[in-house]
Amino acid sequence: MTKYGWPQVVVFPVVALSLMAILAASTMGSVAPWVIITAEALLFVVLIWVLMFFRDPQRCCPADRDLLLAPADGKITDIEEVEDDGFIGGPALRIGIFLSLFDTHINRAPCNVRVEAITYKEGRHRNAMNPQSGRVNESNALGLVRTDSPQDKLIIRQISGAIARRIVCDTAEGRELTGGQKFGMLKFGSRTELYAPVRHELTCLVQIGDKVKAGLTPLIKYEMDSPSAGPGDE
Numbered sequence: 001m002t003k004y005g006w007p008q009v010v011v012f013p014v015v016a017l018s019l020m021a022i023l024a025a026s027t028m029g030s031v032a033p034w035v036i037i038t039a040e041a042l043l044f045v046v047l048i049w050v051l052m053f054f055r056d057p058q059r060c061c062p063a064d065r066d067l068l069l070a071p072a073d074g075k076i077t078d079i080e081e082v083e084d085d086g087f088i089g090g091p092a093l094r095i096g097i098f099l100s101l102f103d104t105h106i107n108r109a110p111c112n113v114r115v116e117a118i119t120y121k122e123g124r125h126r127n128a129m130n131p132q133s134g135r136v137n138e139s140n141a142l143g144l145v146r147t148d149s150p151q152d153k154l155i156i157r158q159i160s161g162a163i164a165r166r167i168v169c170d171t172a173e174g175r176e177l178t179g180g181q182k183f184g185m186l187k188f189g190s191r192t193e194l195y196a197p198v199r200h201e202l203t204c205l206v207q208i209g210d211k212v213k214a215g216l217t218p219l220i221k222y223e224m225d226s227p228s229a230g231p232g233d234e
Contacts, residue, residue, distance in 0.1 A: 001104060002056035004153055004168045004185045021178040029031055049101075053188070056106055058140070061180025061215040066147045068110040068220040069179055070157045070212040072192035078131040080210060081198060087117060087143040091198040095219055097212060098129045098191055099161075105185045107158060107166035108215040109144070110194060116153075117143035122178035125160055134193055135158050140167045140182075147176060153221050158186055180215030195218055 020043050027036050061069065077094040099105055123138040138160040146152050158167050165188040177183055186192065196202060203221045206212065212219065 001051070001054050002182075002185060004054070004106075004170065004187075009223060017047075020098050037101055048217070050080075053101070053105065055104060056182075057104060059180065059213075059215050061108070062218070063179070064218075065112065065179075066222040066224070067179075067218040068154070068194065069108065070097065070214050070217040070219050071107055071110050071194055072097045072099055072186075072212075072214050073103040073105070074192070074212065075193075076210045076212060078094050078205050079130060079204060080131070080207070082195075084195060085157070086105050087141075087155055088195060091098040092155070092195045093202065093220070095194045095204070095206065096131050096134065096191060097193070099186060101188065105187065105190070105212060106182050107156070107184045107186065107192060109179055109181045109183060110154065110156065110219070111179040112147045112177070113144035113154065114147055114176045115142060115173050116145050116173055117141075118169060118171075119143070120167075121158075127161060129161075129191075133161070133191060137161070137191075138167065142169070142171070144177075150201075150224075152197050152199075154197075155193075157195070158184065159189075159191040159193065161190045162184065194219060208231065 017218065020040050024036060024040065042053055069131040074097040076095065077098045080094050082092055082094050084092040120140045123137045123140050126133045126137055134157060140158040142156045144156065158169065168184040171177065171183040201223050204224050205218050205221055
């Protein structure tokens with residue numbers, strides 16, 4: 001179980017089990033047994049689902065420095081070239097991942113990076129499956145710089161959805177993360193986006209509809225033909 005879910009993991013089972021006990025005691029003999037059994041079963045299923053939602057599976061992340069790994073579990077909903085006038089400062093490839101209520105919701109670093117900026121934005125809570133939700137929904141954007149060559153600027157945007165109302169970001173500006181390292185989560189259905197600068201050395205390895213896993217599935221690969229520095233290198 002992830003440490004980010006301990007409040008819910010501790011409190012919800014107590015509430016659910018208490019409701020199950022109260023329901024059984026207060027309705028015994030006054031309603032049909034099948035009604036009690038059905039209600040108890042539904043409460044038990046919800047309890048198991050909540051516990052499963054906060055699972056934190058151990059993963060052995062690839063050490064290939066030429067890869068940008070998925071920052072979240074889920075389904076690829078959009079791959080688009082956009083103009084980022086902020087942190088990246090130019091054309092960027094955006095890959096959007098929708099996290100369903102049944103996906104693991106831990107967020108992970110796509111590669112070895114240094115956190116340069118963290119920008120939180122208040123917003124709405126529209127359906128996170130829609131790519132346009134990233135523009136209007138509550139979000140938290142991490143501006144990252146690769147610590148390996150090329151030292152490109154990247155962005156990971158954590159976006160809340162119609163049900164998700166809690167963004168957890170467990171890192172800080174100036175901190176370094178290794179590829180696949182956990183840095184937070186999104187609670188109860190949401191969206192995560194990865195932005196990388198457009199350059200001819202980058203190859204997108206996924207397609208819309210693909211299922212990906214955080215810290216395991218490569219989204220982008222650097223195809224470096226020579227050791228010469230490119231845009232964004234220091």
